[in-house]
Structures are given as structure tokens and as C-alpha cells.
Amino acid sequence: MILTGPDIIAERERGRLVLEPFHSAQVQPNSYDLTLGPTLAYYTGEVLDTRAENPYVEVEIPKNGFVLEPHRVYLGSSVEVLGSNHYVPRISSRSGAARLGLFSHCTAELIDIGSIGQTTFQFHSVKPLRVHVGDRLGQVAFFRVQGDIVLYDGKYQGSRGPQPSKIHLDAARAAA
Template identity: 75%
Template structure:
């Protein structure tokens, strides 16, 4: 079951989901619009490695915007802190961004129940696209759950700003186990 826009606003007011800052004009029929924060990150290595921390660079998006190139993945973040202990958030591009060829949450669109923080966007452009801090690029939907709830307590809990991959920590944990 997906929450409707009015239900999203109601559940946010009740404290059953987090959307901060919250603005009523961002409530859509079945979603809530998320805005791009002021910082982007991108990896600087020639080959990305799942077993190592990958070097990356962070930049502030200038007032004139920043052009996403098609040959790399960029990490941005939502301005909004999102999450819920009662619903599962799913992040997707808004249709306007998608129609420009911008993938906002490349494949990891599900946010675990109990995870609260700014959402890292995995931005990929099909062709060069200029983006600006504050652009409404993404939307979040909230889905009901069935069964026992186990709240997320992982390595990205409480994220602020774009977060590079920490998949290498999974391999390190396997070695020490």
C-alpha cells in the first residue's frame, strides 16, 4: 500500500515519518518532492573497487549550476532528512528530471525502514545536463509494511550530505568474522 499525498502530510504531522524541512507545496498525489543539496561528490579513481575505499572529491554546486557529464556517476543528497519507523521510503526521479535523461537513484531506490537521514542521490545523466542546488529532482513515496518490523541500524544511518559507497566495509566485516 502506497500513501497518498494527503496521507504523507498527515503521517508527517503525526511524527510517523520524517520529512524535514517539510513544505505543503511539495506534496504530490502519491509522493513528496525532494530537492538537491548544495554539494556533489564524484569518484576520482580510474577503476572503482568494491573491496577498497574509493577516492572521491566533493564540490559545492556554483550559482550558475553544474553540468553532469554522461561518463560518470555523481553523488548528491536531498536537502530534506527523510525516514520512517512505520513505512518504507522509495526514492525515484521526478518525471521532469527523467525526461531530461537524469537518473536520480540509479538502482538503490529502497530506503530501509528505520533509516533516517539525508538521502544520497546516485545521479547519472544520459547527456550533459546542468543542475542547480535546490532543484526538485527526486520524489519519495512511502509504502506500508507487512510482518515484523526490524529497524535499520546500518552504516549509512544519520547521513548528511552525499555519502560515497561503504561496500568495502562489508568485505572487511566478512574477513574478521
Template identity: 65%
Template structure:
């Protein structure tokens, strides 16, 4: 089951989920809107290798915005710290961004219960598109868990800013 907007607000007030900073105006009927932080990461080599640490460069988003090219993946981060030991957050694009051809979280929308940090946007534009720091591009929903909880304590715990793949740390060649 998914939490409604009023339930998201209530559960945050009771400390059962984290959304910081919190703006009541960003509460939607069954989600909370999240904004893009001030920097992006881009991979600087090609091809990328799932079994290796791939080099990145950080791009500051200038005040006039930054143009995303269709031939790249850009990693951004939410301004907000998001997490819960009681619910599973899921990150999605807002429909306004999607209607401009922006994929905000290309494949890995599920955030493990127990995870806490700034979420990484996986940004891909289908045509050139300008984004700005602070743009409200995504929304987080919260799903109830059923059964015994196993809290996340993995390699992305406590993330600050956009995070490149750390799949190579798994030692199995499988990206997690």
C-alpha cells in the same frame, strides 16, 4: 500499499515519518518532492573497486549550476532528512528530470525502514546537463510494511550530505 499525499502529510504530523524541512506545496498525489543539496561527490580513481574505499572529491554547485557529464556518476544528497520507523521510503526521479535524461537514483531506490538521514542521489546524465542546488529532482514514496519490523541501524544511518559507497565495510565484497 503506497501512502497518498494527504496520508504522507498526516503521518508526518503524527511523527510516524520524517520529512524535514517540510513544504506542503511539495506534497503530490502519492509522493513528496525532494530537492538537490549544495554539493556533489565524484569518485577520483578508476576503476572503482567494491572491496575498497574509493577516493572522492566534493564539488560545490555554483550559483550558475554545474554541468553533469555522461561519463560519470555524481552523488548528491536531498536537502530533506527522510525516514520512518513505520514505512519504507523509496526515492525516484521526478518525471521532468527523467525526461531530460537524468537518472536520479540509478539502482538502489529502496530505503530501509528505520533509516533516517539525507538521501543520496545517484545522478547520471545521458547527455550533458546542468543542475542547480535546490532543483527539485526527486520524489519519495512511502510503502506500508507488513510483518515484524526490523529497523535499519546500518552504516548510512544519520547521513548528512552525499555518501560514497561503504560496501567495503561489509567485508564480503558485496555492496549494500
């Protein structure tokens, strides 16, 4: 089951979920709007590799915004630190951003229970699209769990800012 907007407020006040900073204007009927932080990152290699650390650059979003180009993955992050030891957060695009052809979090929408940090958006735009710091591009919904809870303790715990892929660490760990 999904938490309603009033439930999100109540569970945050009870300390059962994290949303910081919190602004009541960002509460929606079944979600909370997430805003874009000041930094974007993108990979610079021609071919990305799941078994290697991939080169990337970080850029500050200028006052007049930053144009996302098609055929490139950009990593951004939420201003908000979010998570819960009681609910599973799910990140998705806001419909207004999606209607501009922006995929904000299209393939990694589930955040493990116990993961607390700024979420990394994986942006892909079908046309050139200018984005600005503070744009409400994503949203988080919180789902109740059933069964024993095992809290996340992985490589992205406590994330701040856009996080590049660390999938290469999985292969290194399996080989050890």
C-alpha cells in the same frame, strides 16, 4: 500499499514519518518532491573497487549550476532529512528530470525502514546537464509494511550530504 499525498501530510503530523524541512507545495498525489542540496561528489579513480575505499572529491554547486557529464556517477543529497520507523521510503527520479535523461536514483531506490537521514542521489546523465541547488530532482513515496519490523541500524544511518559507497566495509566485516 502506498501513502497518498494527504496521508503523507497526516503521518508526518503524527510523527510516523520524517520530512524536514517540509513544504506543502512539494506534496504530490503519491509522493513528496526532494530537492538537491549544495554539494556533489564524484569518484576520481579510473577503476572502482567494491573491496576498497574509493577516492572521490566533493564540490559545491556554484550559483550558475554544475554540469553533470555523461559516463560519470555523481553523488548528491537531498536537502530534506527523511525516513520512518513505520513505512518504507522509496526514492525515484521525478519525471521531468528523467525526461532530460537524468537518472537520479536508478538502482538503489529502497530505503530501509528505520533509516533516517538525507538521501544520497546517484546521478547519471545521458547528456551534459546543468543542475542547481534546490532543483526538485527526486521524489519519495512511503509504503506500508507487513510483518515484524526490524529497524535499520547500518553504516549510512544519520547521513548528511552525499555519501560515497561503504560497500568495502561489508567485506572487511565478513573477514573479521
